[in-house]
Amino acid sequence: xxxxxxxxxxxxxxxxxxxxxxxxxxxxxxxxxxxxxxxxxxxxxxxxxxxxxxxxxxxxxxxxxxxxxxxxxxxxxxxxxxxxxxxxxxxxxxxxxxxxxxxxxxxxxxxxxxxxxxxxxxxxxxxxxxxxxxxxxxxxxxxxxxxxxxxxxxxxxxxxxxxxxxxxxxxxxxxxxxxxxxxxxxxxxxxxxxxxxxxxxxxxxxxxxxxxxxxxxxxxxxxxxxxxxxxxxxxxxxxxxxxxxxxxxxxxxxxxxxxxxxxxxxxxxxxxxxxxxxxxxxxxxxxxxxxxxxxxxxx
Amino acid sequence: xxxxxxxxxxxxxxxxxxxxxxxxxxxxxxxxxxxxxxxxxxxxxxxxxxxxxxxxxxxxxxxxxxxxxxxxxxxxxxxxxxxxxxxxxxxxxxxxxxxxxxxxxxxxxxxxxxxxxxxxxxxxxxxxxxxxxxxxxxxxxxxxxxxxxxxxxxxxxxxxxxxxxxxxxxxxxxxxxxxxxxxxxxxxxxxxxxxxxxxxxxxxxxxxxxxxxxxxxxxxxxxxxxxxxxxxxxxxxxxxxxxxxxxxxxxxxxxxxxxxxxxx
Amino acid sequence: xxxxxxxxxxxxxxxxxxxxxxxxxxxxxxxxxxxxxxxxxxxxxxxxxxxxxxxxxxxxxxxxxxxxxxxxxxxxxxxxxxxxxxxxxxxxxxxxxxxxxxxxxxxxxxxxxxxxxxxxxxxxxxxxxxxxxxxxxxxxxxxxxxxxxxxxxxxxxxxxxxxxxxxxxxxxxxxxxxxxxxxxxxxxxxxxxxxxxxxxxxxxxxxxxxxxxxxxxxxxxxxxxxxxxxxxxxxxxxxxxxxxxxxxxxxxxxxxxxxxxxxxxxxxxxxxxxxxxxxxxxxxxxxxxxxxxxxxxxxxxxxxxxxxxxxxxxxxxxxxxxxxxxxxxxxxxxxxxxxxxxxxxxxxxxxxxxxxxxxxxxxxx
Numbered sequence: 001x002x003x004x005x006x007x008x009x010x011x012x013x014x015x016x017x018x019x020x021x022x023x024x025x026x027x028x029x030x031x032x033x034x035x036x037x038x039x040x041x042x043x044x045x046x047x048x049x050x051x052x053x054x055x056x057x058x059x060x061x062x063x064x065x066x067x068x069x070x071x072x073x074x075x076x077x078x079x080x081x082x083x084x085x086x087x088x089x090x091x092x093x094x095x096x097x098x099x100x101x102x103x104x105x106x107x108x109x110x111x112x113x114x115x116x117x118x119x120x121x122x123x124x125x126x127x128x129x130x131x132x133x134x135x136x137x138x139x140x141x142x143x144x145x146x147x148x149x150x151x152x153x154x155x156x157x158x159x160x161x162x163x164x165x166x167x168x169x170x171x172x173x174x175x176x177x178x179x180x181x182x183x184x185x186x187x188x189x190x191x192x193x194x195x196x197x198x199x200x201x202x203x204x205x206x207x208x209x210x211x212x213x214x215x216x217x218x219x220x221x222x223x224x225x226x227x228x229x230x231x232x233x234x235x236x237x238x239x240x241x242x243x244x245x246x247x248x249x250x251x252x253x254x255x256x257x258x259x260x261x262x263x264x265x266x267x268x269x270x271x272x273x274x275x276x277x278x279x280x281x282x283x284x285x286x287x288x289x290x291x292x293x294x295x296x297x298x299x
Numbered sequence: 300x301x302x303x304x305x306x307x308x309x310x311x312x313x314x315x316x317x318x319x320x321x322x323x324x325x326x327x328x329x330x331x332x333x334x335x336x337x338x339x340x341x342x343x344x345x346x347x348x349x350x351x352x353x354x355x356x357x358x359x360x361x362x363x364x365x366x367x368x369x370x371x372x373x374x375x376x377x378x379x380x381x382x383x384x385x386x387x388x389x390x391x392x393x394x395x396x397x398x399x400x401x402x403x404x405x406x407x408x409x410x411x412x413x414x415x416x417x418x419x420x421x422x423x424x425x426x427x428x429x430x431x432x433x434x435x436x437x438x439x440x441x442x443x444x445x446x447x448x449x450x451x452x453x454x455x456x457x458x459x460x461x462x463x464x465x466x467x468x469x470x471x472x473x474x475x476x477x478x479x480x481x482x483x484x485x486x487x488x489x490x491x492x493x494x495x496x497x498x499x500x501x502x503x504x505x506x507x508x509x510x511x512x513x514x515x516x517x518x519x520x521x522x523x524x525x526x527x528x529x530x531x532x533x534x535x536x537x538x539x540x541x542x543x544x545x546x547x548x549x550x551x552x553x554x555x556x557x558x559x560x561x562x563x
Numbered sequence: 564x565x566x567x568x569x570x571x572x573x574x575x576x577x578x579x580x581x582x583x584x585x586x587x588x589x590x591x592x593x594x595x596x597x598x599x600x601x602x603x604x605x606x607x608x609x610x611x612x613x614x615x616x617x618x619x620x621x622x623x624x625x626x627x628x629x630x631x632x633x634x635x636x637x638x639x640x641x642x643x644x645x646x647x648x649x650x651x652x653x654x655x656x657x658x659x660x661x662x663x664x665x666x667x668x669x670x671x672x673x674x675x676x677x678x679x680x681x682x683x684x685x686x687x688x689x690x691x692x693x694x695x696x697x698x699x700x701x702x703x704x705x706x707x708x709x710x711x712x713x714x715x716x717x718x719x720x721x722x723x724x725x726x727x728x729x730x731x732x733x734x735x736x737x738x739x740x741x742x743x744x745x746x747x748x749x750x751x752x753x754x755x756x757x758x759x760x761x762x763x764x765x766x767x768x769x770x771x772x773x774x775x776x777x778x779x780x781x782x783x784x785x786x787x788x789x790x791x792x793x794x795x796x797x798x799x800x801x802x803x804x805x806x807x808x809x810x811x812x813x814x815x816x817x818x819x820x821x822x823x824x825x826x827x828x829x830x831x832x833x834x835x836x837x838x839x840x841x842x843x844x845x846x847x848x849x850x851x852x853x854x855x856x857x858x859x860x861x862x863x864x865x866x867x868x869x870x871x872x873x874x875x876x877x878x879x880x881x882x883x884x885x886x887x888x889x890x891x892x893x894x895x896x897x898x899x900x901x902x903x904x905x906x907x908x909x910x911x912x913x914x915x916x917x918x919x920x921x922x923x924x925x926x927x928x
Binding site for chain 3: 066069081082083084085087088089090091092093094095096097110111112113115116119120121220221
């Protein structure tokens with residue numbers, strides 16, 4: 001008898017909690033193939049700088065309650081709570097934000113935490129990895145479906161695809177592609193550069209440059225000698241904060257000095273999230289990069 | 300390296316092994332403790348070979364007092380003595396063990412230092428603590444005294460004469476309880492005064508064995524140690540003693556060192 | 564045997580005090596651990612406390628799907644409880660491993676990291692992270708989230724075996740050789756780790772850095788299951804080594820005189836240490852200082868008798884890591900600090916103090 005009462009009570013509670021006020025709900029298949037039912041978008045947790053940017057672009061900035069530490073644009077995001085680095089999340093920390101929907105970049109981790117979050121009652125949508133220019137529109141559309149802003153998302157995606165087409169056009173007018181190299185950071189006298197398979201690589205190809213470090217796989221440190229061999233014609237210095245003078249750090253390295261960095265070989269400085277975040281500003285960033293690489297190119 | 304040793308340890312007997320440095324005294328001791336195995340011949344307890352005993356079975360029958368024991372951690376003196384109870388299977392109740400340990404310390408004149416940290420003790424005090432530990436091990440082993448052996452390596456080396464006598468008196472007391480005492484001693488006079496039997500080892504071989512009066516003899520000792528000694532007997536009790544003479548005859552010394560094996 | 568029955572005079576009672584103190588330490592330690600564990604389950608960024616436990620248990624028992632119940636069940640029973648258990652296990656095993664190493668080497672500054680066990684475990688884990696998406700892909704995918712723990716334990720164990728091979732000659736294990744070989748193996752493991760770090764791409768490298776700072780964020784019942792056999796083995800086998808460890812404090816020759824089978828004891832000590840450290844590193848990454856600081860503190864309070872040192876180290880180590888873990892997840896909530904950093908902050912000054920106090924006196928012969 002007691003069991004029956006408990007069962008009925010449970011049912012009543014369940015029924016009450018899932019009463020949908022606005023009647024909207026979305027079923028989304030996320031990048032890992034899981035089917036996620038998103039019903040409540042009032043409190044969003046965004047993991048990944050690109051995820052956050054897309055959410056703001058879709059007008060959901062106010063609903064974001066917390067972000068990870070890679071989310072740094074737009075500037076308003078600095079007021080949001082931080083749940084830590086996206087690859088070092090903690091289950092309870094994430095749950096304590098009271099989020100009703102989690103949108104996370106493919107790189108969110110550690111895997112056990114992702115698994116635990118899936119087991120929680122909070123829907124978790126994992127976004128696809130950045131495999132190429134088409135990933136951008138994919139991400140936008142998936143996020144749009146998950147938050148119920150499909151129309152706006154389609155608009156944004158179309159706009160982005162347009163920008164990419166323009167870029168392709170501009171690229172066709174490049175007579176001689178420049179060999180460029182993206183330097184992520186400098187530590188203990190060595191530069192970390194973006195080889196193939198990285199977002200840096202995608203951005204370079206979007207900007208109409210060839211990757212001087214294409215022989216390397218992933219982000220790798222290079223020695224001075226290797227640098228001379230790679231013989232880049234342009235260096236893109238990635239800056240993580242407005243105070244960092246990455247260009248000067250790079251120019252100081254003997255390997256870079258040897259190849260004429262700063263003189264024959266220009267150093268172009270760009271913000272990390274802007275260039276490599278692969279969010280909605282990516283086509284714009286690629287365009288800017290292209291302009292800096294090919295100043296004489298008609299726009 | 301020792302060779303051709305034929306030795307019997309008898310309950311209730313105090314045997315002192317003497318001889319020059321490098322004669323093999325410590326090696327002999329280590330053969331008896333079971334640490335070293337003989338390349339030929341046997342070491343027996345009763346009729347059983349030493350190597351057939353497990354380590355803890357041996358520990359119930361014999362205790363060893365080594366020449367140097369280092370201890371890195373700050374035990375108190377009493378705790379070090381209680382380490383004698385480490386033998387696997389030894390099960391005295393704590394209270395009883397502590398009393399035994401304290402008694403041992405008392406016997407060796409250390410009762411005031413029981414609660415003191417081992418690291419603050421002098422060399423001589425430490426040696427006596429270890430002796431107390433060895434005694435504690437045997438007392439608590441449950442083996443009747445006349446089936447136990449106490450093996451001692453230079454127990455008097457860093458002690459003043461007063462404490463040397465305390466230690467040797469204790470060895471004699473243990474002998475009287477029936478234990479077999481085997482001690483490597485460097486002081487020939489003390490050995491002669493306290494031991495029932497003496498063994499003179501030189502070049503790895505036994506060159507003399509028997510009561511002190513037989514071993515403490517001019518020629519024997521001079522050859523063995525490579526210097527002139529002069530032996531005599533004390534008026535009271537007839538205990539033999541020796542006095543070293545300056546090494547006058549260089550040839551004698553040279554001969555003795557080269558071929559120590561030419562003895563009758 | 565005729566022993567005069569006497570009451571122990573004052574000089575001897577100093578030792579008895581320390582002895583009694585030891586037992587009181589164990590009882591107090593046990594109580595504090597229980598309290599610390601309750602605090603650990605009760606404290607967290609979501610604000611749930613023990614009062615939510617009935618709800619969590621109800622959800623577990625009835626399978627209720629009500630969000631509040633599921634939430635409570637998830638946080639209390641699926642996140643905090645296994646995490647607390649793992650923290651206690653990691654703390655206890657690292658501390659006990661440290662105590663055993665110090666007994667074996669007769670040096671209060673000895674540490675399992677010294678004989679290369681941690682480095683071996685770390686190397687294996689790094690290899691798994693670095694090669695997980697390429698070379699070792701199929702294996703890693705097959706083992707899923709068990710791949711890393713299994714590899715780390717395997718690495719620690721293999722290192723120990725190699726070490727024993729190098730250091731054993733004619734049936735004896737020279738401790739000095741063991742120590743030097745351990746340092747050399749640690750260096751090799753470090754070099755290989757660096758090499759692997761080069762081969763990976765940046766994404767995996769960042770995982771590595773995080774892992775090497777230690778974290779219990781990925782705690783799960785699966786991991787608890789993984790370490791249970793190790794915990795049982797340690798629980799059963801370690802007490803049997805108490806006498807041997809005490810005897811070894813006097814040196815190997817003396818230990819033999821006292822009836823300890825020295826070679827067998829050394830082998831068991833090294834193997835158990837490898838098991839303890841390997842398992843701990845496998846589930847929590849590398850966490851330092853517990854193995855050195857905890858046993859030393861215990862000895863300062865209660866003396867070097869392993870009958871007290873081993874259990875007290877286990878308790879104190881468990882308490883330390885459980886408390887440090889609570890701090891790790893609360894200080895910058897909702898983010899987390901790597902627990903290795905907290906241990907370093909607490910442990911490094913204590914370690915320095917120990918080194919200074921000991922001055923020049925390092926090892927016993």
